[in-house]
Amino acid sequence: MDILWLEQKDVRSLLNISDAMDAVEKAFEQHGRKKIQMPPKSYLYFEGHNGDLRTMPAYLEEQDVAGVKIVNVHPDNRQKGLPTVMALFVLNSTVTGAPLAVMDGTYLTDIRTGAAGGIAAKHLARPESRIMGIVGSGNQARTQLLAITNVFDLEEVKVYSEHMARAEQFKLEMEDKAGCTITVCSSIEDVCDCDILVTVTPVREPIVKSEWIKPGTHINAIGADAAGKEEIEASILERSRVVVDDIAQASHSGEVNIPISKGIITVDDICCELGEVIAGLKPGRSGDSEITVFDSTGLAIQDVATALLVYNAAKEKGIGKMLPMF
Structure with missing residues (x-):
């Protein structure tokens, strides 16, 4: 055979x-x-x-x-x-x-993860979103950008990396593909001044602070895909409508896994799964001032x-x- x-x-x-x-x-x-x-x-x-x-x-x-x-x-x-x-x-x-x-x-994996981020933003971000922020500059930053520019007419992309040279290389490689200005930022706080924020890092301590996230922001939390990983402060989740790709998997290995294990939030604080929003079974964004978070662990x-x-x-x-x- x-x-x-x-x-x-x-x-x-x-x-x-x-x-x-x-x-x-x-x-x-x-x-x-x-x-x-x-x-x-x-x-x-x-x-x-x-x-x-x-x-x-x-x-x-x-x-x-x-x-x-x-x-x-x-x-x-x-x-x-x-x-x-x-x-x-x-x-x-x-x-x-x-x-x-x-x-x-x-x-x-790179493409299907980026695709999920673009789909989540399509259903959860404000339709008039024009500024995207990216924390991280690896392969996933690239596919997230390609997917989101497939849905939104972006005017600017802000990027931060702990290695400035990699962020500059990201700008050089992706600016024409994005069809808009890419600005390399010197701090994560600067990147968070955006409409759609994407985090694509492997960190195990939060690097995005709640005070930096303004009303109406949509966040794709992509990097936390195993137990012990966490990119954004738990208080952001407490302020947000949280949508996960899969409740069982995210509870164990997604952005919500540490806040749940510490009792800061519970599974009941998760709004729903992305598929339920797409199928019209659950609501997505409820208003322009709401903060939405998509917790992506990556599904088979x-x-x-x-x-x-x-x-x-x-x-x-x-x-x-x-x-x-x-």
């Missing part, structure tokens, strides 16, 4: 942010209507290596397709010349259980939906290699 093998260059050639956003939005809607199967991600923590390995399976009932991603997060990899995040995705037939394709999941349904998109495009265009397996 042969299986389709897709390298990262193949996935890059087949996947764009606009199509990914459509696929991921539909997956979230199915999640809101309980038309998926998706156990919470499982983690292996490697003591002494500052890293973890995660497995993420899911089944999309309406597309009748399943798959699983294996992904690591090792923040020290940059010093070793390796990506912080590397992933492999296996797409499976539900009829036989056989793998249909094995593909790079690293670029897939995003990977399956995006991988299916890549697989179908690869078959149509004859891209990839068929390799024997069984």
Whole structure:
């Protein structure tokens, strides 16, 4: 039996942010209507290596397709010349259980996470939002920007990185793609003076203070995707309408995980899941002065939906290699 093998260059050639956003939005809607199967991600923590390995399976009932991603997060990899995040995705037939394709999941992860941020902003940010702030300047900062510019006509993007040279490189690389001015800021406080704030860092102590967040701001809290991670002060959550990608998963490993464990907020303080907003089952933003927060941990349904998109495009265009397996 042969299986389709897709390298990262193949996935890059087949996947764009606009199509990914459509696929991921539909997956979230199915999640809101309980038309998926998706156990919470499982983690292996490697003591002494500052890293973890995660497995993420899911089944999309309406597309009748399943798959699983294996992904690591090792923040020290940059010093070793390796990506912080590397992933492999296996797409499976539900009829036989056989793998249909094995593909790079690293670029897939970047794009589908950015897509989720763009979709969240579409449903939760003020429609007239024109200024975006980004804390962090890595790969995820890039895909979040691409997704949000797909929805909003931005006038300025403010970016902060603890490494100024990386922020300057981000500006150089992304200004034309964003179609607006990118301003490198010297402080996180300056970045927070915006309409849509995106945090994409691996920190374990809050770096965004409540006093910096003005009424009407929408926040995509992307970086906290494992137990113990936290980017924004808990008091911001107390002031906000909090929407998560998945309550069970976010409670364990999202931005809300530490405030919940400390009793600062409870699961009942979470408004709802993003899929419920998209499906029209729960309200999103209630007014222009409300602060909204999207707590993104990254769902396996995003990977399956995006991988299916890549697989179908690869078959149509004859891209990839068929390799024997069984």
